[in-house]
Amino acid sequence: MSVMGCAGWKLFWVICLVSTFFHYVRVTVRESRVEVVRGESAPLSCSFFTLMPLFRLSIIWTLTPLSDPDSPTQVIVYDHGQVIESPSFMGRVGFVGMPWSADIILNDTRVSDAGVYRCVVSNPPETGDPGIGELSLTVLAPPSLPMCLWEGDTDTGGNVKLSCVVVEGFPTPQLIWEKLEPIHIILPVNMDGGMTSSVQISNVSAETSGLYRCSVSNPLGTQHCYISLSVYSPPDNTPGTLQGVLLSLSMALLQLALVVLVLWLRRSARDSKWRNSREEDECYNEIKYTPSLIKRSFV
Template sequence: MGCTGWRLLWLACLASTFLQYGAVRVTMGESGVEVVQGDSVTLPCSFFTMMPLFRLSIIWTLTPLSDPDSPMQVIVYDHGQVIESPSFMGRVGFVGMPWSADIILNYTRVSDAGVYRCVVSNPPETGDPGIGELSLTVLGDTDAGGNVLLSCVVAEGFPTPQVIWEKLEPDKMTLPVNKDGDTMGSVHIANVSAQTSGLYRCSVTNPLGTQHCYINLSVYTPPDNSPGILQGVLLSLSMALLLLALMVLVLWLHRSAQESKWRNSHEEDECYNEIKYTPSLIKRSFV
């Protein structure tokens, strides 16, 4: 077999290798992302492919914390078209298409929390699609010392469902529920602190089944202000010393002015006395 034959064989093997192992590779920039409820968040997903992007397909799905057994579609990019799920309509979009599969999620809700999956395929590359996952945590933000009201509303249910609130992390406990009719159960937490932070779950149950919803509560604790207090004390002390120095200077200037005035007055009196008695002295000199 000549050199040309070997070259063709090598190219055929190389092409076969690419077709067999040329699956899209997906890389997630983060394993987990946090966002405060109502803010925007970017979910990163990068991919590598050997083929042109004419038939690129990207599918984002969510497995919500509230219903782990029911994953849902978030947004799809397929042959240049973007399709948003009704639950995310107007709130989700791709960031850097077609070179990036990143998406941005706006006006985040508690129900957006869960595990997001980015699935990328790009025919004619063979093999399984590239898949990456990350978790999104939606935080309810409040300041230490304030009050928090966690509410859970039942859209419908018969027989009337029971509402149960629990704190799951870091310590598990059942919380007293305030009923507002048959459709809402709430928990009021007063004077919250850092220990109040954690994962809370509302469970709605009746003989036909149970539904859950979750919320992460993050309590903001102001940093220790001791250094700031010390700086304030030092600044006040410096200002007091400066004021005292100014008062001493003013008093010294005032006293100097008084002494100068008295000295000038005394000199004028001496000059006046000398001139007043000079004639009499002169008279006596002619006697």
């Protein structure tokens, strides 16, 4: 027992001697990958070991977001007993078990919180490089409500493009286009980058009219948006239809000619009657006044 005790003391003094010349903070993380659903809390671990008192302990957490890998941002800092939260994480992040642990918890997680987190621990007067721990956070989210749009010419023979845009969702949602009415058809989809899909319909006709639906889904949920498409079809100009139109036009012209003829005849008859009446009046006046003229001539 005495020999074992002596060997143990020698090992202890060797460790102390090595630590005197190689001061550094050792950092470990329990989980290198953390996955949560949007809105839940995410515990981010960062344990450290140091031989020095914690009077000048400094802990800095940073995030390199997936959306912008070249722009890391500060999350929370512990420096000389003070805690400073980044404005974008204010009220949502905090240390757990300080000062003996650098663990933090992130509440009310958002899709924008996803990325690579690093905790940097230093504890002067240790002269070694700061200890660094790294882990990745994945935030799962159901797809947001998509927006359906259309553009093009809805006259017969035109081209129409249907588009479906979704802003949020992880894993990346699958987008499907269907024609629901009057016949159910699955349509071929073009992915236009990001979370946008489109359907190109060429040479539209009356059969193209109907109700269309875009479905956006991932393991956390499904959302839909709809478009009601109406294609204008001009009247069919077949020979039979053209003959019918010409016949109708001819009958209308004939009726108009008959009306004009009747009006002309009525007016002619009225004018003739008026002329005859005037001639009779003139003759009567001539006979009436002739005797008086003769009588005067003999006086």
